[in-house]
Amino acid sequence: MKILIKNIDTLETVTKGRFNNYDILIKDKIIKKVAKNICETVDRTIDASSLVALPGFINTHHHFYQTFTRNLPKSQDVSLFDWLKFHYKVWEKLNPEDIYLSGLTAMAEMMLTGVTTTTDHLYLYKNNQFDNWIENEIQAAKEIGMRFYPGRGSMSLSQKDGGLPPDSVVQDEARIMAHCEDIVNKYHDRERLSMLRISLGPCSPFSVTPELLKVSAEYAKKEELLLHTHLAETKDEEKFCIGKFGHRPYDYMKDLGWDNDRVWYAHAVHLNNKEIADMAKNGIGISHCPSSNMRLGSGAAKIPEMLKKRINVSLGVDGSASNDTSDFLAEMRQMLLLGRVAWGAGAIKTMDVIKTATIGGANVLHWNDTIGSIEEGKAADITLWDLNDVSYIGAQSDPIAALIFSGRCHQARYVFVNGGITVEDGHLKNIDEQMLIKRGKTASSRLWKRAGII
Ligand SMILES: [Zn+2]
Numbered sequence: 001m002k003i004l005i006k007n008i009d010t011l012e013t014v015t016k017g018r019f020n021n022y023d024i025l026i027k028d029k030i031i032k033k034v035a036k037n038i039c040e041t042v043d044r045t046i047d048a049s050s051l052v053a054l055p056g057f058i059n060t061h062h063h064f065y066q067t068f069t070r071n072l073p074k075s076q077d078v079s080l081f082d083w084l085k086f087h088y089k090v091w092e093k094l095n096p097e098d099i100y101l102s103g104l105t106a107m108a109e110m111m112l113t114g115v116t117t118t119t120d121h122l123y124l125y126k127n128n129q130f131d132n133w134i135e136n137e138i139q140a141a142k143e144i145g146m147r148f149y150p151g152r153g154s155m156s157l158s159q160k161d162g163g164l165p166p167d168s169v170v171q172d173e174a175r176i177m178a179h180c181e182d183i184v185n186k187y188h189d190r191e192r193l194s195m196l197r198i199s200l201g202p203c204s205p206f207s208v209t210p211e212l213l214k215v216s217a218e219y220a221k222k223e224e225l226l227l228h229t230h231l232a233e234t235k236d237e238e239k240f241c242i243g244k245f246g247h248r249p250y251d252y253m254k255d256l257g258w259d260n261d262r263v264w265y266a267h268a269v270h271l272n273n274k275e276i277a278d279m280a281k282n283g284i285g286i287s288h289c290p291s292s293n294m295r296l297g298s299g300a301a302k303i304p305e306m307l308k309k310r311i312n313v314s315l316g317v318d319g320s321a322s323n324d325t326s327d328f329l330a331e332m333r334q335m336l337l338l339g340r341v342a343w344g345a346g347a348i349k350t351m352d353v354i355k356t357a358t359i360g361g362a363n364v365l366h367w368n369d370t371i372g373s374i375e376e377g378k379a380a381d382i383t384l385w386d387l388n389d390v391s392y393i394g395a396q397s398d399p400i401a402a403l404i405f406s407g408r409c410h411q412a413r414y415v416f417v418n419g420g421i422t423v424e425d426g427h428l429k430n431i432d433e434q435m436l437i438k439r440g441k442t443a444s445s446r447l448w449k450r451a452g453i454i
Pocket residue numbers: 061062063121230266318319
């Protein structure tokens with residue numbers, strides 16, 4: 001299959017510069033050629049003379065299962081620990097259909113707003129049941145056509161052992177590690193154009209035992225897997241780590257083997273400059289989650305300092321109970337604005353945001369040979385945006401920055417993943433959006449009922 005994207009008004013490749021009136025030739029899964037006036041017999045031509053093109057976005061932190069608990073009245077105005085304690089009681093009522101449908105919903109929203117690769121941090125398992133939850137997400141990713149890098153998350157430190165989650169949502173370490181091995185063997189596809197890879201994701205210092213963090217790091221080293229967790233999200237977490245383990249969060253994790261370039265941490269808000277320098281030295285990646293950090297009042301990560309130290313910074317929308325939307329373009333705008341309110345008007349520029357959302361994610365996921373920029377030979381993960389909307393009138397002097405500064409509808413006109421069209425004319429091509437809305441709303445209402453909150 002050959003597709004020619006013809007005469008793109010503005011093309012931002014991220015790594016090779018910005019061009020006007022350029023063409024992109026896609027052959028099968030690959031970007032075959034990026035040039036002016038490509039002449040080639042193709043199966044399909046898309047006129048992009050009024051569109052702008054960017055690489056597909058890469059989301060590096062999410063909890064899909066939270067999508068059915070967006071915006072619940074009792075958790076709208078609380079900080080992380082109280083927010084978690086409330087939600088554990090709802091999440092323990094999730095069932096496999098909820099995992100599938102909430103995953104599909106989260107990915108639908110992200111794909112419509114330009115995401116072509118996403119991770120998911122699925123750490124909630126009901127005791128020893130539902131080990132197949134990750135399969136429900138994988139099924140949803142396949143159906144919608146998303147490049148997917150889920151993490152087998154875990155919790156092993158319950159309230160009775162001094163942790164935060166209740167017994168009902170933690171598992172024992174042996175079972176967790178056996179399941180990690182099983183799904184890595186079954187699903188982790190190391191091929192360059194793979195649509196599915198697996199990482200390991202013990203949840204956080206306050207919900208996981210040190211032993212589990214250590215064995216996860218050892219197993220990840222042996223199998224060359226990526227490791228992901230939450231870190232330094234709140235001051236409460238810092239107090240918890242100092243009180244229980246005698247270390248600040250980052251030092252605690254370092255001692256357990258989480259100190260190398262296969263690690264990426266979500267949030268990383270409460271770090272001092274010495275810790276940031278050490279993370280840079282160790283090649284550790286970050287998933288910045290500005291909306292969630294503002295929503296829960298957690299604080300502002302030192303992104304300009306991290307970029308200065310050349311840390312691999314990527315972007316994540318975080319779970320939908322602490323962001324309430326998976327709108328990725330909105331998250332990019334939030335990164336720009338939070339960075340400026342915290343660190344000054346010149347601290348973060350639009351290209352910093354675009355790089356973070358694309359090649360930054362590819363670097364964090366060790367996948368920059370394939371995704372994160374528009375280059376010949378890379379996977380054809382491309383987004384096309386239509387700025388012919390009242391909200392962009394007067395912003396067209398810099399069409400790429402306009403996507404961040406302006407706009408009321410963050411819907412991509414076209415999205416390509418591995419050369420396949422997944423969004424066409426602003427709508428998902430592989431799934432029925434109306435059917436998803438109906439099924440998702442029904443399933444979420446049923447969940448609230450089971451949890452006794454409506
Ligand atoms: Zn999170």
